[in-house]
Amino acid sequence: MDFEALWLTLRLAVGTTAILLVVSLPLAWWIATGRGGGRALVQAVVALPLVLPPTVLGFYLLVALGPLSAPGRLLTRMLGHPLAFSFAGLLVGSVIYSLPFAVQPLVSGFAAVDRAYVEAAEGLGASPWRTFWSVMLPLTRASLLTSAVLTFTHTVGEFGVVLMLGGNIPGATQTLSIALYDRVQEFDYAAANRTALVLVAVSLAALLLIYSRRGGLRRGELV
């Protein structure tokens, strides 16, 4: 069992999920309720990682974060090491790659909340900030959970971006899915099977978390 790869994968998935929750909440809120132009473009850009082959995304990130581009060189000078082929670089790639999975459930969740609740809160003197925290977030907690779990599982299952951007460095960028690929390349099917089983178990557990909670939540219902 490849514990190093498992530990790395979990750190990557947790880190990506944490960053994406912070980034996605305001972004999804703006897409769902905001006014003004630019929303179509932002939505398209957010959804782009869904349709692009992961290798395309990985390639551009490799160029952008590596020593081949001006921003990459600047980053390298600031950090003292290139961001590509490092855990931090992998984190950046994962955040971008999983962005649509984090944002989309939240957009749907916010859009589904009846406008009457927002007006009820405002009509009772609640600031937009309080309305968001005390009314919107509790009413969309199922979407919040979906967003987090999808991001987590999607990051765990990521392959192309990690391979392009991270290389295959044990302990730094070798995640479970890459380790599995290596085992197969070495014809060690027994080890590959153990790794694959861990991936199946992690993903199934995460999805069970969503579906077991769903039935118990009352939301979106105007009462």
Add this chain to the structure above:
Amino acid sequence: MSLSETAPHLIVRIQHRLGALELDVAFTLTQPWTVLFGPSGSGKTTVLRAIAGFVRPDAGSIVSRFYGREFAMTDTAKKIFVEPHKRSVRVAGQGAALFPHLTVRENIAFGAEGTAAADIVQEAIARFQLPGMADKFPWMLSGGERQRVAIARAATAAVSLSEGSILLLDEPFTGQDVQLRDELIEELRGWLAHTERPVLSVTHDVGETFQLGTEVIKIADGRVVRQGPVAEVLALERERLLEQLSPSKGTPA
């Protein structure tokens, strides 16, 4: 009994276009309880929503006069628009819209502020006959009960606001049986008069208007038709209705 000088007075003068409706109304609240009365589609809810700040009128102003000073909530000429939560009005909109994740008590406490908030919440629960359901969630209540909680919630917010406030109610007693409705009206009237919180409520129901109104503003097709004491306005209303009903108008029987 007219509104005392220490209570906020509301001065509304707005024009607004909403679909086929062209709203053009001007009135001043001078009584503790004013009913905006008219058929559905007459624009009364839009007026209420403009005062609440949910609708930006095309033109005009909404001003509250308080201790001789005027505060503009909306003034299109001066480009003033105060956000809903910063207005000294508290609102119970059409439909209860109780927050489903909060209990009845938590819902009522949502808009309560200041040091006396807990006491005011307690008083609201007692006055609106809610003690038995204070710890229930909205989905456990009947439609009429939810409506009652919504009124209690808005009234609590209005009473707790230290600088004085105006309470806006949109069809507040829909779904209440008549006897309970009249009890609730008496409670609400007593509480708000005591705390000097003027009320503007919207209804299409004549019976409710009779119960509620010290003053009635009759609105039709986006215009104020008449404003005055409830008996006067409804008497004229009755005459008009009888005239319409009578087939032999103008000819001797």
